[in-house]
Amino acid sequence: MEKHPPQEPAVATVDTPTAEVSRRTVVRRWLVLAAAAALLFWACTAVSGFFENLNGGPVRTAADYRTQDIRTREAGKAAVAGLRPGDADAPGRMSKESSTSCVDDLGADGDGVTRDQPRYAWSLDYTRKADYLAGLDRLRTSWRRHGWKVEEVPDPGDADRPTPRWPEIRTVADHGITLSMGTNWYTNKPVLSADGGCVRYRTDQGVTARKTSGAADGRTPAREGTVTYDDGVRVSIGPVRPFTPPPGGTGDDAPAAHTYLVPVTVTNGSGAPVELRGHDIGSFEHANPGVRRLTGFPAELGSGQPEQVTEGESKRLEFVYTAEKEPSHLEIQYGPGAFHRPCPWTLSIP
Structure with a gap:
C-alpha cells in the first residue's frame, strides 16, 4: 500500500483590501462629511435669510x-x-x-x-x-x-x-x-x-465725496474749497469775510468782537432733491476754541424746516460765527442733508 506524506490543510484565501480600495473609502467618507457640512451651511443661511426678510430685508x-x-x-x-x-x-x-x-x-x-x-x-x-x-x-x-x-x-x-x-x-x-x-x-x-x-x-453711511479741493482737503487753511459727491451734488464753501449783523438781527444771541460770514453753496447735480438743515454744519470737539455759531443764521433755516434744493438748482446759505478773540482759522464739518457724509473744512480768516 502506497503511503503519502501528510498534507498541510488547505487554507482558504481571503481577499485583503488594497491600497486603492482604502483610498476610495476615505474619499467617500470625506465627500459625505463635506455634503453634510454644505447642507448644514445651506440650512443656516436659509434660516438667517428667513429672519432677515421677516425683519424687512438686509x-x-x-x-x-x-x-x-x-x-x-x-x-x-x-x-x-x-x-x-x-x-x-x-x-x-x-x-x-x-x-x-x-x-x-x-x-x-x-x-x-x-x-x-x-x-x-x-x-x-x-x-x-x-x-x-x-x-x-x-x-x-x-x-x-x-x-x-x-x-x-x-x-x-x-x-x-x-x-x-x-x-x-x-x-x-x-x-x-x-x-x-x-x-x-x-x-x-x-x-x-x-x-x-x-x-x-x-443713517451714518451716506454718500461719500469723490473729489475735494482747497479748504475741503482739511489739511491747511484755504480761502475756499469744493466737494463733489458720488451722486453729483457739489458743495462750495468760502471765502470767509468779516460781517456786521444788522441791529436786532441776532435776537438774544449777541455777536462778539469778531464776527464772520461763511457762505455755503450747494449745487444739486443728482437725480433727487437735497434737503438742507441747520445742523448739517458743525465742528470737531475742541476745534475753534472760543468760537460759536450765531443760530439765527441763515435766515432760510430759521423756522427749523429744511430748505430744499431741487435737481439742477443751486442754493446759497450764509452761516455766521463769532468770537471774542480773533481765531487763526475756522475748522468746520459740513454735509448737505441727511444722505451725504460730512467733510472737514479748514478755512482761513481774512
Whole structure:
C-alpha cells in the first residue's frame, strides 16, 4: 500500500483590501462629511435669510437708499416720457406716496438704522377710456421691448365702487423697481406709479465725496474749497469775510468782537432733491476754541424746516460765527442733508 506524506490543510484565501480600495473609502467618507457640512451651511443661511426678510430685508447704507431713490424717480419719469405728450398732468411734478408696509413692526431696526420706501405717482390726464387704453398699449410695448414681463392686473371688483376700474398693467423694471399704470383706488383717476421697495439702511453711511479741493482737503487753511459727491451734488464753501449783523438781527444771541460770514453753496447735480438743515454744519470737539455759531443764521433755516434744493438748482446759505478773540482759522464739518457724509473744512480768516 502506497503511503503519502501528510498534507498541510488547505487554507482558504481571503481577499485583503488594497491600497486603492482604502483610498476610495476615505474619499467617500470625506465627500459625505463635506455634503453634510454644505447642507448644514445651506440650512443656516436659509434660516438667517428667513429672519432677515421677516425683519424687512438686509441693512444697507444711506447711500444705497439714495441711489435706489434716484433710480425710482428716473424709472417713473422715463415711463411718463413714453406716453403721448399731454397725457401726463404736469409731467415735471410728482407726488411721494406713503407706505404702511414699510414700518418696523417687530422692532428689528436698532440704533442708527431706519427704513423708507421710494414710491412716487404721476397723475395722468385721460378723460376718454380709448385714449387711456392707447397709452396703456404704448407702455406695454415699451416695457416688453426692454425685456420686462408685463402683468395684466385683474379688476378685484368692488360693489361699493360706483364705476368699474380701467385696466391696469404692472412690471418689474431694472433694480427691482415696480412700475404700474392704472387708476387710483380712492379717486378712480388714472395714475402712473414707480415703487423702489422698502429699504433698511444705516443713517451714518451716506454718500461719500469723490473729489475735494482747497479748504475741503482739511489739511491747511484755504480761502475756499469744493466737494463733489458720488451722486453729483457739489458743495462750495468760502471765502470767509468779516460781517456786521444788522441791529436786532441776532435776537438774544449777541455777536462778539469778531464776527464772520461763511457762505455755503450747494449745487444739486443728482437725480433727487437735497434737503438742507441747520445742523448739517458743525465742528470737531475742541476745534475753534472760543468760537460759536450765531443760530439765527441763515435766515432760510430759521423756522427749523429744511430748505430744499431741487435737481439742477443751486442754493446759497450764509452761516455766521463769532468770537471774542480773533481765531487763526475756522475748522468746520459740513454735509448737505441727511444722505451725504460730512467733510472737514479748514478755512482761513481774512
